[in-house]
Structure formats: C-alpha cells, structure tokens
Amino acid sequence: MDMKSGVVFMFKRLVPLCLILSLLFWPVLPAAAGDVDRGASTVKEIMDYVHRYHIGKPEVGQLVDGAVRGMLENLGDPYTEYLSPEGLDQFTGSLEGEMAGIGVELEGWPPYPAVVKVMPGSPATRAGIREKDRIIRVDGQEVGGLPLQQVVEKIRGPAGSRVVLTIRRSGGQDLTVEVNRENLNLPTLEWQMLPGNTGYINIRTFGSRTAEELKAVLEKWQPAGISGLILDLRSDPGGYLQAAVDIAGYFLPAGQLVVTTVDRDGRKENYYTAGRAMAAGIPLVVLVDGMTASAAEVLAGALQDYKAAVLVGDRTYGKGVVQAIIPLEAGGALKITVARYLTPRGRSIDGSGLAPDRWVLTPALQLPAARQELHPGAPRTVIFDLKGGAVMVGGEECPGGLPAQVRSGDVYLPLRFTLEALGFQVRWQEEGRLVFIDAPGRKAVLHVDRNTVTINGLEQPLGGTLYSPAGSLYAPLSLFTTLGVTVSPPEEHLKLELSPGKQE
Structure with a gap:
C-alpha cells in the first residue's frame, strides 16, 4: 500500500500514445463588440510599442502568442486554451481515432513504462516491439522516473518522422529500434467475448462514429444473447457530448434525461435518450478510474443515477464542464469553457468526480471485480501458488497479481490485493496509520503500528507482524480468517474464499 498517498498499493495506468484532451463540443456565436474592442485596442497599442522599441526585438508572432496565452492562463481554467492550426488538426483527428504515432499502449510502472499492447500492422509491430x-x-x-504522459509526448510526433527507442526486454537485454511514425486510423472502441458469455467493450474515446461502432457490436451479439456486459471507460478522456447521449440510449428507455448543461446565465439545456434501448435489461458493469473524464463521466453518471449499471474502480477525473470549439479567422481555434453539466439527479461532479459503487483501487483486479458484480451471489476466490508465485482470481490467472510470501514458515498475503479480490473495500488513513476494511455486515480497522485489528469494537492482536516489501503492505494469514474468510490448508496452493452470505 502506498502509505503516503493512501490511494494504491502499486501504480499502474494505461495511457494510449494517441493521448488527447477531454472536452465536450458546443456551438457558440461570435463575440460581441463594445468593451472587448476597447480592451483589444489597449493590447494592440502595447504590442505595437513593444515590437517597435523593446531591446529584445521580439517578433509579432511571439507577442501575439504571449498575449493570448497570458489572457487564457489568467482565467484559471485549465480547459480553456488556444489550439494552433496544427494542434486543432491533431485534436480533432485524435477524437476520431485518426492520429500519428507508432501504435503501442504504455503502462506506467516506475521507473520505466512498459508496453502493454502492440497494435496489429502498426509501425511498432514491424519494428519488432513486443x-x-x-x-x-x-x-x-533517459526516461526513467518521468511521468507517463511526458514519455508519451516524446514518442508521439508527425507522420513520416522517426523516433529511436531503447527498450529493455525480459532478462535485462537492451535493444535499440528505429520506428517510423505513421497516421493511424483506429476504431474508437474494442470488444471481445469473455468466458461465461460476458460481453466486454472498451470505449477509448467518444468520437462521432463511436455510437455506431457500439451499435454494430450490440447487434452482432443480439442473436445469441449475452449474459452480462462490461463497459470499460478507464483512461477514456471523453469527446463529443452527443456521442455520450446516443450511447446512453442503448441502455436507457427513450425520453430519459441524460445530462443537463447550465451556462453562465443559468440557462439550462436538457439532453434526452432517443431510439431503441437494445441493451436495456442486460446486467451492466462500468469500469472507471481517475482518467475517466468528460463525456465518459456523462455516460457513467447517467447510468449510475438510473441504477442501470454498477460502477467499479476508482473515482473519476471530475471534469464537469463543457467546452466549445470556435474557429479563428487567422487559423486554429479557441477551446473555451461555456457551461457546466449536471447528471440526471442534478449532481455536479466538476472537481470531485464520480464515486464508484464498488471501490477497487488495484488496476489488475478491476476487470475480475466487474465480472464478480455480474454474479453477485457467487463465492469469491483467490488462489496463491506458494511455489510458482502465480495468482488466480475467480478461477482465472490474474496478470499483475501480487504473490504470497512465506516468512519463518508463516504465510503473508498482500493486504489490499487480497481483500479487494474478495470484495472488501480498503481505505488507508495516514493519520494514526490506519487501514479501514469494509464489506457488507463486517467492518474492521487495522492499526498498523500496533499490529492489531478492531472488529465490532473489539481490538485484538493480528497473530503476526505487518511488513511492506516494495511498498506493498502484507498481513499474516490469520487476519483474513479473523475477517470471516475461509482458508484452505496452505500447501502448494493456498485458497481463500468468501461467500457474500458469510459477510452478513
């Protein structure tokens, strides 16, 4: 567990190399004259004097850029910005899955990001990246220790240019590869059928064709039918508002309020579902995290308000404002915040985000947890291979799962990983160094410095000492039995099981 941040046990984040800004598009009218003209006259006069007399001989373009950026930065709004003609092309292209890059997705796991996906037929594939x-x-x-987004920006570039990457393969072998950047035309969503006849759809961004892409997938599944659906909105930065409204219409009846926008004068505009709700009634889980933003939050918030889906994961980004894109006569565009939005229940999430219905902060467990939520009455199991180190959650191997450890003959398990896999919610509190453990009908508080746990008001010893190898908090096996978890005798494989009924 990251005891300083109190957020996660380990850092893991997927960010596509086609990283884009999140926004909602909205039409606006040209600016009015009057006070604006008088202010512009002052700016022009100052710019003229600086250009003519300043010892630095600044170029006009430099002064214009400084004036624009200074004006927008003074607003204190991170979403209002100037887009150059090149930036506008890149921005709109990325919304539609049209972008220049090498065709990989990265996982941020310090000190170095790792490749988690290589797109078929991409430049990265041809260069031999795995x-x-x-x-x-x-x-x-060197990019060790840099934020993932900075690494992404270094790898991105215009089509036709080249980037030289030094990669480290398993076993410690370092290779240098040269990759040509190309324009990539990617679908805005991906899908697959998971075991148990469960549909899985990952929406990467909300473009103009995303709703039609999703409709085609749902129609493909309709003849055979699916038992449940997982909609993955993790790391989805948003996009078009209308795309979110159209997609909500696949899960909600026609005429349902999806979102309300409120402008600076208090004027409201409501957006409603229309058409046939082809997926209504199918058990639905939506995966969210701290990078789920904008239009993705509009969809998730509406489904949560109507209890049409269970949200699983981490708190969303919290971008509850609407931007308009205004083309400029000189080229480029102004992206400007023009309204706030509210969920159907009237919730404003700007700056606060959406809280999931089930908190799962371990990224490797979010998809297994979503599958559990589609079968809420089934027992939840975790199996640790004490010799090989593999971890099975719900009968399937969990890549990225933390292994069990044996110390002086006693078994210790990764606290957050194990509890979240079994359906508990875990929260770290730095003050007092406490871990709050919560499940229906059972609450506990772990006192890290005292090696004790309080259950139903009774404090008792753990039967072992907590320790933190590589920053992940491990607890003795006895803690889990104290919490009502059924534990098999620890031989080569250790099985933990918790039935929802046992938590009552």
Missing part, C-alpha cells in the same frame, strides 16, 4: 518491453530511452534521452 508486449512487456520497457521503454528506457527516447531519442537517446
């Missing part, structure tokens, strides 16, 4: 490769250097520059 999943699990670590990116060590970009164009000769």
